[in-house]
Amino acid sequence: MTDALFAGLDPDPATRDRLRARLVRDAAAADLLDVVVRTVDSPVGPLLLAGTDRGLVKVAFAREDHDRVLATLATEIGPRLLADPAGLDDVARQLDQYFTGARTSFDLDVDLRLAHGFRRDVVAHLPAIAYGHTASYAEVARAVGRPRASRAVGTACARNPLPLVVPCHRVVRSDGTPGQYGGGERAKRWLLDLEAG
CATH class of the missing domain: 3.30.160.70 (Methylated DNA-protein cysteine methyltransferase domain)
Structure with missing residues (x-):
């Protein structure tokens, strides 16, 4: 009707x-x-x-x-x-x-309620990794005060609720290889290449 x-x-x-x-x-x-x-x-x-x-x-x-x-x-x-x-x-x-390469950081209000505990600490630290730079999982673990938590940093990056805006793609393995990414390895490589210029 x-x-x-x-x-x-x-x-x-x-x-x-x-x-x-x-x-x-x-x-x-x-x-x-x-x-x-x-x-x-x-x-x-x-x-x-x-x-x-x-x-x-x-x-x-x-x-x-x-x-x-x-x-x-x-x-x-x-x-x-x-x-x-x-x-x-x-x-x-x-x-x-x-x-398009015209912006190197985001100016947005973010709501981090989907990240909790240690994951939230990692997500809050990620914007400190500058555009065009990377940090290893171990370096991020040290930066958030948990030097033995490299794997947990990887999990936090994988569950980052705001990829791209909160740049988890800038976290790589200690040997410099990209590692895993929520958007897939191909997307991570594309983003790192974009930022490398």
Whole structure:
């Protein structure tokens, strides 16, 4: 019956975008929204972006299974998720600038609630690794005060909720080889090459 009521009412794209933006704004103002999500294309594949009222909370590669990521966000943050293709525009713009080499750091509010304990300590340290530089897992372990925790640093990097923005791709093995990466080894090499100039 609902379909019959709205048959033939397919608004043009500009109207649809305006209505969606109003829905997001009204839901946020009424505290009816937990997470806004958007997917963007990138040189390392499609990325799912998720934001809360605190800031960017998740960047997920396609290989992480975006549906599974959405289910995790609903469980760990809240079930009121809204897909907004025009949302998180500043994040998308800064990522585009990064991928073209026009940006070397991000100026975004981030929400680190998905990182806990030691993992959060590692994630909080990663932005100290400058663009175009790398640090070994052992060096990061020492920097966060746990010199014997190199493997745990690897796990923390693998579970970093904000790859790219929080640069876990800059953490490499002691011999200089890239090591594992949530976006895959090929993506990690591409990012390191981009930053190497």
